[in-house]
Amino acid sequence: MADKKLMRALAGERMDVPPAWMMRQAGRYLPEYKATRAHAGDFLSLCYNPELAAEVTLQPIRRFGFDAAILFADILLVPQALGADLWFVTGEGPRLSVIEDRAGVDDLKPADRIHDVLSPVYETVRILSRELPSDVALIGFAGAPWTVATYMIAGRGTPDQGPAHALKDRDRAAFDALIDRITEATIAYLDQQIQAGAEVVKLFDSWAGSLKGADFQRYAVDPTRTIIAALKARHPHVPVIAFPRQAGDGYIGFAKATGADCVALDDSVDAAWAARNVQIDGCVQGNLAPRHMVTGGQPLVDAVRRIRDAFSGGPHVFNLGHGITPDADPNNVTLMLRTLREG
Numbered sequence: 001m002a003d004k005k006l007m008r009a010l011a012g013e014r015m016d017v018p019p020a021w022m023m024r025q026a027g028r029y030l031p032e033y034k035a036t037r038a039h040a041g042d043f044l045s046l047c048y049n050p051e052l053a054a055e056v057t058l059q060p061i062r063r064f065g066f067d068a069a070i071l072f073a074d075i076l077l078v079p080q081a082l083g084a085d086l087w088f089v090t091g092e093g094p095r096l097s098v099i100e101d102r103a104g105v106d107d108l109k110p111a112d113r114i115h116d117v118l119s120p121v122y123e124t125v126r127i128l129s130r131e132l133p134s135d136v137a138l139i140g141f142a143g144a145p146w147t148v149a150t151y152m153i154a155g156r157g158t159p160d161q162g163p164a165h166a167l168k169d170r171d172r173a174a175f176d177a178l179i180d181r182i183t184e185a186t187i188a189y190l191d192q193q194i195q196a197g198a199e200v201v202k203l204f205d206s207w208a209g210s211l212k213g214a215d216f217q218r219y220a221v222d223p224t225r226t227i228i229a230a231l232k233a234r235h236p237h238v239p240v241i242a243f244p245r246q247a248g249d250g251y252i253g254f255a256k257a258t259g260a261d262c263v264a265l266d267d268s269v270d271a272a273w274a275a276r277n278v279q280i281d282g283c284v285q286g287n288l289a290p291r292h293m294v295t296g297g298q299p300l301v302d303a304v305r306r307i308r309d310a311f312s313g314g315p316h317v318f319n320l321g322h323g324i325t326p327d328a329d330p331n332n333v334t335l336m337l338r339t340l341r342e343g
């Protein structure tokens with residue numbers, strides 16, 4: 001395990017060719033994913049079918065030879081396991097039952113009761129830890145509490161996370177109780193993923209960018225630090241990647257403040273700036289703009305080289321700044337990896 005490139009980078013090793021994987025690497029831009037998904041039925045049925053979830057996790061590994069596989073699941077399975085209704089509307093995205101007040105938070109299940117719903121996910125991890133090639137690392141994940149809360153409060157994705165900010169400002173105690181419940185559930189969930197065989201875990205805080213000032217500290221930094229401290233107490237050698245997307249200056253010092261082993265950078269961050277201000281504290285991941293996987297060509301080649309060179313002075317995990325989109329061309333993924341690995 002110590003030889004896996006991803007583990008070495010996360011431990012702080014600089015490499016001429018960094019390990020690479022992609023957010024959403026199992027997804028609709030791959031015909032084989034679409035075929036398996038059609039077979040499974042809807043998206044949630046795929047998430048809860050361990051054999052098929054493992055199969056779609058392996059598809060991009062077989063096709064491209066990435067250095068890491070990310071468990072196929074979704075950050076919104078935790079709210080569902082806490083008792084929220086969850087469904088996906090084709091072409092629109094997720095829908096959940098809405099939490100409006102303290103009573104809504106109190107109606108949720110206790111954090112230690114999530115495993116009935118989530119046990120198929122742990123089975124997916126067990127299958128993957130048997131079936132992955134020996135040089136490929138397995139990444140488990142969860143949403144960070146703020147991002148998960150934004151979906152539970154609005155009942156859907158929102159451009160500005162307005163409903164979550166409104167509940168926070170109207171009833172701080174109810175909002176804090178929700179953050180605490182999600183934090184506890186996330187610790188229990190990631191602990192089980194690690195016990196099942198996840199070698200690394202990642203926390204997705206996709207909406208961290210809308211938290212400012214004291215709120216960024218209280219709802220992006222603090223819950224992340226709490227989760228990492230609890231996991232490190234049980235699994236000191238399992239590295240954690242934190243992704244406070246669009247945090248801007250909030251990226252500075254984020255690894256130190258939270259205990260994360262690696263900070264994932266979105267594509268709004270300039271790589272040279274991030275090398276000076278973020279990579280000085282340890283490993284960084286990212287930050288290729290996902291649109292290059294649609295448009296390809298020389299701009300893709302140039303962007304891959306620029307990012308690789310900017311981060312060449314320290315530990316780096318090559319990745320996109322956000323998930324690959326359904327309109328991406330798989331040939332551009334091949335070009336990205338060839339450029340990265342062959343110069």
Ligand code: CP3
Pocket residue numbers: 022023024025026027028037043070071072073074075076092093094141157204206323
């Ligand atoms: O390959 C991987 O990265 C692993 C699997 C994974 C999925 N979602 C599968 C998925 C991971 C790590 C996620 C994380 C996730 N899910 C996040 C955080 C990262 C981010 O993108 O900011 C968020 C916010 C979600 C919630 C979610 N799930 C939304 C908003 C949507 C709809 C948007 C869309 O792309 O359709 C999903 C659906 C989803 N999750 C799909 C996949 C492959 C597409 C579903 C399908 O097959 O129809």
